[in-house]
Amino acid sequence: MQFYANGGAWADVHYSLAGGSQLNVRMNNSGTSNSYQISGLSSGEVVSYWFTIGQSDGSAVNTPTQTLSYAAPAPAPTPTPSPTPSPSPSPVFPSVGTTFNLINGTHGAYQDNQVYWTMVGQDPAHPGTFVHVNCAGALIPMQPGDDGALTKDGQNYVNYSIPLSQCKSFTVPQILSARIYLSVGSPMYIQAVGSPVYGYTGPNIDNPSDPNIDVTYDFVEVNINATNFYGNTTRVDQFGFPVRLRLQDPSGYDHTVGETETRAALFQEFVAQVPQPFQALAQVQAPYRIVAPTHGGFGSGGANAHYLDSYIQSVWNQYRSQSLVFTDAQGTFTGHVVGNQFVFTDGQGTYYVNNMPSTQEVLLGNGVFNDASNAAPGVATAKQLQIQAQLDAALNRHVAGNSADWNTSADFYNSGPTNYYSAFWHTHSINQLTYGFPYDDVSGFSSSLIGTNPTVATITVGW
Template identity: 30%
Template structure:
C-alpha cells in the first residue's frame, strides 16, 4: 500500500483528516517491521536529491508538505529540513496558504532537500508557476486540477508521496489521480544498495498520451493547456467527476462479473503470507456474500457502481480491518483489472491476465505497459499483488526523485 496515498481522505483536496488513520496504520506497520528485521535507526533528516531531466526551460518549484507523525500536526518543510506547522484559520472559509515553495533546479541540474524523520506527506513539483494552496480550520486544501475552477488547473505539476519514520522510508510515484510529470523515485540504503521505480520507457509520456487519445471513451481525458502542451491525463474517477468519461462506463462489465458468482464460488485469499486465511463468496440478490472457512458470514457487498470501482469507495469501501477491508480491496483491484467474473480465485497475480476485457481501466493498463519495470499506481489498490510503484528501505541513507523528459 502507498502509505500516504491510500489513507488520504475522500474529501477532495484536504489532508487534515488522514492523521488518525495514517498514524495508526504507520505505527502498526513500523512495529511489524521493527520486530521482524534488525535495522539501523533512521537518520534525523533524510537527504532527497531532486534531479531535473525534464527538458523544460521554465522555473521549477518544489514543496514538501505533510503530517508530523508524533504530533499529528500538518505543516511544511523548508529546504534545510525544518518542519513548521500551518497556522490554521478559525473559520471554514479558505484562506491562502503562505508561499512555502523551494526553488527547484534548472534543467539538467539537481538540488538536495531534507526530510525530517516522522513525517508523511507529498513532495510537489510544478513548472512555470507556483502552486496555490489554501488553509481551512481543519487542514490544507491541496490542488485538484480535475476541477476546472481550481487555481492550479492550468499548471503543469505532479507529486511523489512518502512516509519516513523509525522503520525507514516508503516512497512512491503516483498516478492514482493523474498522469502528468513522469518521474523516477529511488532510495539508497546504508549498505550502498539502491532500489528504484517509476521510470518510463523512452518516449513513454507521449506514448501514454497517444494511446489514451486512441482509446474509445477515454479520448477527452487528456487535458491540454492554452499553449498546446499536455498538462495531464486524468484518472478515470477524476475524469468521470469532470464529465469527461461516461459515468456508467463499467456498469455492464460489473453486472456480468457480479452475476457470474451465482453459479460458482469465488475464493478470496487477501494475504499472500497467510494462504490459509480464505473467504468464499457467492452472488445472491445482487450482493456478493462472503463466509469464512467455518461457514460464518463475514462480509456482504452490494453491486458497486462504476464510480465505486474507480474510487474503491461506496459499496467497495475498505475499512481498516482484517476482513471486510482486505476483501473489498481485492474485489476493487479485480474489477479495475477485469479479472473478476472470469476467475474463481482472487487476487489473480499474473499481470498477463490483467486488462483483457473491453471495459476495463485502460488508463492504468496503458501506464503500466509503458513503465520499464511495469509497476505503477494506476488506481488506489494497485498494490494488490505488488503492482505498485513503491520502494522501501528500512535503513535509508539517501533518496532521490528524477524528473524524466517530457518529450
C-alpha cells in the same frame, strides 16, 4: 517478494523456503500496516508462510498457513534506448531519516529556478500538526498568517514552494502522510485552513476555478518514521510529467519506479494506444495533464459513467450460482452473491461487499470497497476491507471471473471493458509497476518503495 499484513498494531511473519527451516521476523510497522520483504528467490521456489497479527486489545491472532510458488516479475517493455549513464557515486546516507536529492531532468525545457518542490505533511512528534518542509529539512508548522505570501486571481495563498535553484537536497528525519508536489513554471497554490491550522487545500483538478488547474505539476507520496521510508509515485489522479523515484538504503536496497519516456511521447502514445472512450483523458485538461477516468468523463453523470457496469453485472451474476474462492495473506475465502450483497467466509467469520458497485466505485476504490459495515470489530473488519480491495483490483484488471488470474500480470487488462488508463501506465512504467488506481498495490503491482532508514531518495522531474 513482499509480505503484507494489515489491520494489526504489529505483526510477525513466519515463513520457510523450499521446505527449509522456519524463519520468524517482526514486520515493519506503519500505523496498522505491516510489511516485510525477502529477496534472492528463484522463479518456482516454494514459500510457505503464516502471520501472527497483534490486536489493539493486546491479544494476537494466527492466520492459516499458505503456500505459493514464487514467479519472477515479467520484464518491462524496453523503452527507446537512451545513452548509458555514468556510474552513480555511492549514496551519502544521513544519520537518521531520509535525504532527498531532486534532479532537473527537463533537458533544458525548464531551468532550476522554474522547477519547484513543495513538501507538506504532518509532524509525528505533534499529532495533527500540519507542516511544510524547508531547505534544512525542518518541519515548519503551518500558520493562519502564512496565507497571503502568494496571490492569484485576487486570492491569498501560502508560499511553501522552493525552486531547485534555492536548494535541491535536504534531509527529513520523520514526517507522516506527506506529499512532495513538483511543479514547473509556477509554484503550487495552497492555502492553510483553520486557526489553528487543521489542514491545507491541495489542488483539485475537478474544480475549473482551482488555482492549480493551469499549473503543470505532479507529486510523490511519502511516509517516514523512525525505522522506515515508505513512498511511491502515482497515476491515481493524473499524469503531469514523467517522475522517477529511486530509493537506496545501507543494506544495498536500490530500486527505481516511474517513467523513462518523454512527456511528449507519453501524451502521443496514450491517445494512440487506448480505446476511444479513454482518449479524451489526454485532451480535457491538455496541455497540463492526462487525467484519470473519473476526472474525465467516467465520473457520475459523465459520457462514460456506466462504462464498467455490464462487466460488474456479469461478475455478480456469475457468483450468484458459483462460488468465488481466493487466497490472500489473511486466509482462504469463499464468496457468493446473495441479492446484491457479496458474502464471504473463511470458517472463522463472515465478511461482506455490501452492494453491487458502480463504475465509479470500482475506479475510485471507495463506497462499497471501503465499507466496514456488518463486519465484527478487530480482525474481521481488517479481513473485510482486504477482501473488498482484492475484488476491486480484480474488477479494474478484468480478472474477477477467475481468481486463478488474480496474481498474474500477464492476464490483466486483456479483455474489455477494463481500466485501460491503468493498463497504459503499467506498460509504460519501470518494471510495469505503478499506481493506476487506488488498490493497485494488491498482489504487489504498485510503485511502492519501502527502505530501512537511513535512506536516500532521488526524485527526477522529467519532461
